[in-house]
Amino acid sequence: MASLLASERLATCGPVMLTGEPRVKPSAETARTLATTIKSGAALPIAVGSGVINDLVKYAAELAGTPYVCVPTAASMDGYAASGAALRDDGFKRTFACAAPVAIVADLAVIATAPPVMAGWGYGDLVGKLVAGADWIVADALGVEALNPGPFGMVQNNLAAWLGEPAGVRRGDRAALDGLVRGLIMAGLAMQAHGNSRPASGSDHQFAHLWEMEEVAVGGVPVSHGACVGIGCLSMLAAYEWLLRQDLSGIAPAELAGRTPSPAALRAEVAASFPLSFMAANAEVEAVAKAVAAPVVEARLRRLQESWPQLSGQLRQSLPEAKTVRRWLNSAGAPSSTEAIGVSGGKHARDYKRARLIRRRFTGLDVLHELGWLDAMVSDLFGASGFWRGSRAVA
Incomplete structure (x- = not known):
């Protein structure tokens, strides 16, 4: 993704990798921490991943006051285009109101490679x-x-x-x-x-x-x-x-x-x-x-x-x-x-x-x-x- 953006002469910040075992958890606290990183970087966030990644970046972008772009890598859920993020806050799962992505880039060639x-x-x-x-x-x-x-x-x-x-x-x-x-x-x-x-x-x-x-x-x-x-x-x-x-x-x-x-x-x-x-x-x-x-x-x-x-x-x-x-x-x-x-x-x-x-x-x-x-x-x-x-x- 970074090389693709660079080829179009678009400046980028370093990627933020969200990891977890066995998978990244849909935690509102993680999104709040990510929002701080987004604010400090002054860049348009691009969520590259599946459902949880999208919801975390969506809510973080909302808190940071910036739009974001979604690049889904799997056909795993329906929230990519939704104006809300389903996250757990103190354990309870709720939908946080936030803006939908300004663009969704869904490449079937990429999505087909998902498990x-x-x-x-x-x-x-x-x-x-x-x-x-x-x-x-x-x-x-x-x-x-x-x-x-x-x-x-x-x-x-x-x-x-x-x-x-x-x-x-x-x-x-x-x-x-x-x-x-x-x-x-x-x-x-x-x-x-x-x-x-x-x-x-x-x-x-x-x-x-x-x-x-x-x-x-x-x-x-x-x-x-x-x-x-x-x-x-x-x-x-x-x-x-x-x-x-x-x-x-x-x-x-x-x-x-x-x-x-x-x-x-x-x-x-x-x-x-x-x-x-x-x-x-x-x-x-x-x-x-x-x-x-x-x-x-x-x-x-x-x-x-x-x-x-x-x-x-x-x-x-x-x-x-x-x-x-x-x-x-x-x-x-x-x-x-x-x-x-x-x-x-x-x-x-x-x-x-x-x-x-x-x-x-x-x-x-x-x-x-x-x-x-x-x-x-x-x-x-x-x-x-x-x-x-x-x-x-x-x-």
Whole structure:
């Protein structure tokens, strides 16, 4: 990179190498230290690397008050073009608002040389957009968060095509990688256009962020973000399939709303769900921010009941079956079972309830919670004939 810039008669500073074992960690403190270096160098930072490198430089550039350029070296995640950096701050993973890169130079010849497993991670991150779209459709239908057609379409309109060659992604085929890279970058642009991560992040990411904060690992190596998102996507596809088999015509909204937990009960649930103090403190903030009074829950449930014939049709049309997506993940070389990311069946079952509490974003998990069906859904999915049999998916 330095020689290339020098050939164009562009002055450069010495490179800053970010290293870590087994990988660089997405630490906000690292980015703050890097920001000091950027300020002292008075140069335009260029992030050469994959997801964590990009997020660290993005946040550092924001703190330093300078633009930056992104040169991705792997199709491993969707944050390259996003106006935000997902980093851990005192252990809790959060998205810091910061400017997107002024330019992205994505060379497929370079990206194709990355370890194939990294493209599998990117495929897992991209497949999560299926659930993100469904969650936004639901939030819009229930009057929680209006769907923004432009950013929604930027991700959803071509998603099937971008996901259409999973085996090619594993082989490193240029056409397949081209689609994957385009999809990941477009997801970032959609987040820019909307102003937050809603177009690309839903309940799939709630699972992923939970597991990443708990540092799930296989063989001592932390599991990647995209691998966690892929399993989070499968988790929610199975949950939506279960919900779509239910009859909502007979629900009693007023009775269900009467079970809305008090603020004290919600705080107690959060405290019991998160033994790590840093997670409990931050989850309490998020869960309380999302909580609403019983009359609001009742109105939402009535709206859900009335709109369900049309809404369920939209969801069936937009969501492929979980078993189909599991095959796609397998073909792409991405993890397709919880065992593959170091999550036991028992933990996975519990995490359906815990994931809902760590983000204020309204998703399908909140719908199941307000219906009072989360426990029944988990019991069925992990039962003898459910999608998750023990801790294994039913093919």
